[in-house]
Amino acid sequence: MSTDTPDPRDAPDPGPGEAVACTRLTYSFGETTAVDALDLTVREGEVFGLLGPNGAGKTTAIRCVTTLLPVSAGLVRVFGHDAAKDRMAVRRLLGYVPQQLSADSGLTGRENVALFARVFDVPRRERAARVAEALAAVDLADAADRLAGTYSGGMVRRLELAQALVSAPRLLILDEPTIGLDPIARTGVWDHINAVRAATGMTVLVTTHYMDEADQYCDRVGLMHRGRIRALGTPGELRRGLAERRGTDTEPTLEDVFRDIAGSGLDDNTAGGFRDVRSTRRTARRVG
Secondary structure (H helix, E strand, C coil): CCCCCCCHHHCCCCCCCEEEEEEEEEEEECCEEEEEEEEEEEECCCEEEEECCCCCCHHHHHHHHCCCCCCCEEEEEECCEECCCCHHHHHCCEEEECCCCCCCCCCEHHHHHHHHHHHCCCCHHHHHHHHHHHHHHCCCHHHCCCEHHHCCHHHHHHHHHHHHHCCCCCEEEEECCCCCCCHHHHHHHHHHHHHHHHHHCCEEEEECCCHHHHHHHCCEEEEEECCEEEEEECHHHHHHHHHHHHCCCCCCCHHHHHHHHHCCCCCCCCCCCHHHHHHHHHHHHHHC
16 A cells, blocks of 8 residues: 555544544445545534435445445444444444335335344344334334335335334434425424434434435535535535635525535436436335
């Protein structure tokens, strides 16, 4: 390794209060670099929004944090655990709601959550109570014994949130959790996320293309483009920073900041491809 490129494994241990610490995280698909020497810290207890255009590397980075992709270069720590060396320890700390639908329409809501309780190794003697608690937390107790295939889009997303919460995670990771939902259903999902967060103090890492959601619900946001964080701060800090750069007294929106950092987002060299677009559209159709 070149002396100009420090080994990320020589980095100091994460400081107190750090839920996620990525140091020079790099991941490539063939010749395409999706995540490029990413440095990112998520503080314990905060809601952190990872924003960026399609193909910016957000989902790839999240899959490295969740251990769904191997950390081939760089370092990822989750509450101090090395995601490459201590994968099971990391997984026990996580709840994950992916872009793609994970609920089974042929099972009841209760059966779906119970399945995840087994997957996340919730002790057998605690499963029934934990499943009931997770369903109650997202206001699905009354619909728990209906087939998930009869649920509305907003109910399906809340069911998937219950699946992620059944293991009582310290870190909840949400990849486009409200994709395809109407504004009322989106607000409902966030109300339940915030209620659980207030009760448990869990950390939330979320990706979203809805700038109003990021502005309203995220304590800090990182704007990612071409595999790296290009801007980082509270939504207010980023909006005021753009106003200063433009020399205007009118504060721009977070969407203005997004456009300023990422441009059109229609770059031909981004990592997102046909399969990503097809998958996202399929999810939006099913929950919509």
